[in-house]
Amino acid sequence: MTVTGHTPAPTVEPGSAVETRLLDRVFKLRELAILAVLLLMIAVTQADNGEFLSAQGVKDLLLNATILVLVASGQALVVITRNVDLSVGSVLGLTAFAAGDFLHGGGNALVAVLLAVALGIGCGLLNGALVSLGRVPALVVTLGTLYIVRGADSIWVGARQITASDLPDAFTDFGSGGLSAVPYLALIALAVLVATAYYLRNFGGGRELYALGSNPEAARLAGIPVRRRVLAAYVACGALTGLAGALYLARFGNVDSSTGSGYELTVVSAVVVGGVAFTGGSGSVYGAALGALLLTTVGSVLPALGVSSVWVLAINGVLLVLAIAVDRIVALRVARALKKRAVQTRRDLRHD
Numbered sequence: 515m516t517v518t519g520h521t522p523a524p525t526v527e528p529g530s531a532v533e534t535r536l537l538d539r540v541f542k543l544r545e546l547a548i549l550a551v552l553l554l555m556i557a558v559t560q561a562d563n564g565e566f567l568s569a570q571g572v573k574d575l576l577l578n579a580t581i582l583v584l585v586a587s588g589q590a591l592v593v594i595t596r597n598v599d600l601s602v603g604s605v606l607g608l609t610a611f612a613a614g615d616f617l618h619g620g621g622n623a624l625v626a627v628l629l630a631v632a633l634g635i636g637c638g639l640l641n642g643a644l645v646s647l648g649r650v651p652a653l654v655v656t657l658g659t660l661y662i663v664r665g666a667d668s669i670w671v672g673a674r675q676i677t678a679s680d681l682p683d684a685f686t687d688f689g690s691g692g693l694s695a696v697p698y699l700a701l702i703a704l705a706v707l708v709a710t711a712y713y714l715r716n717f718g719g720g721r722e723l724y725a726l727g728s729n730p731e732a733a734r735l736a737g738i739p740v741r742r743r744v745l746a747a748y749v750a751c752g753a754l755t756g757l758a759g760a761l762y763l764a765r766f767g768n769v770d771s772s773t774g775s776g777y778e779l780t781v782v783s784a785v786v787v788g789g790v791a792f793t794g795g796s797g798s799v800y801g802a803a804l805g806a807l808l809l810t811t812v813g814s815v816l817p818a819l820g821v822s823s824v825w826v827l828a829i830n831g832v833l834l835v836l837a838i839a840v841d842r843i844v845a846l847r848v849a850r851a852l853k854k855r856a857v858q859t860r861r862d863l864r865h866d
Contacts, residue, residue: 583707594714600656607775609630640659724796816829
């Protein structure tokens, strides 16, 4: 008896998986492009101003980026899930003042940091619960909590102000100290960044954030606990913002009711410029950190070149618009590529 063998049909990858991989490649290239632009900008500035990359200059660059890197890393987790947190500026100000008020009362520095982180977690839990459990759009929820937290902060703080003289010397010394040209705060930010990136890459919960950001309905059908993951992303964002608030206090030693005002726009800009797709499912915290470093370096480069610092906001805006335009162009090209691939696959199947 003759057995007729059947050639198995080629396995067809789901479009979303192919799209995600293509986007990841593009955004990795974009991260390299950002790094190249950053290095070129620093090299040009150093050629014009020989003191720019002195030990103190490098230390200032890293210190300026530290706070933004931490908050942008937390924001990246939220944006990857196709959401956003606009309350981070208000939470930063609230947690910074809470830590300062505790230290001014004679509290322990480590406890003050933990207090700021816990307060940030509480704010993240509120945002996450409203978005994931209440199913309220993230933009509406976090815009509301932005004003709620800012209002509560203004009522609590009033005309009071925490200055460096109100804080322990060891705390402010830690905020400005470091190992040669590398600040302690930058080392903390680097450790948090590496740990967050490792979680996203190697743990199921991290990979699920990308899955639900790429296609929330497909993720739900696949059994991914979408609400729990969104809630976790907001809690992590709140925790990192709280940590950033405490480090902001150590870095600047000066906090009042206006601290962090408008900071959320800078954070979102850093994340988007760094290649984290605002439509979710693509990007990395390393890209967000590069975006943060690029934006803060622009603020240092312009004065070093003798250019007025009033151009910083305009340049940041241009970078944001360019990043969004690139995202849109990439999405359209990927969609066309997938469409051609699907047509070719159907033709191959018919021929088989």
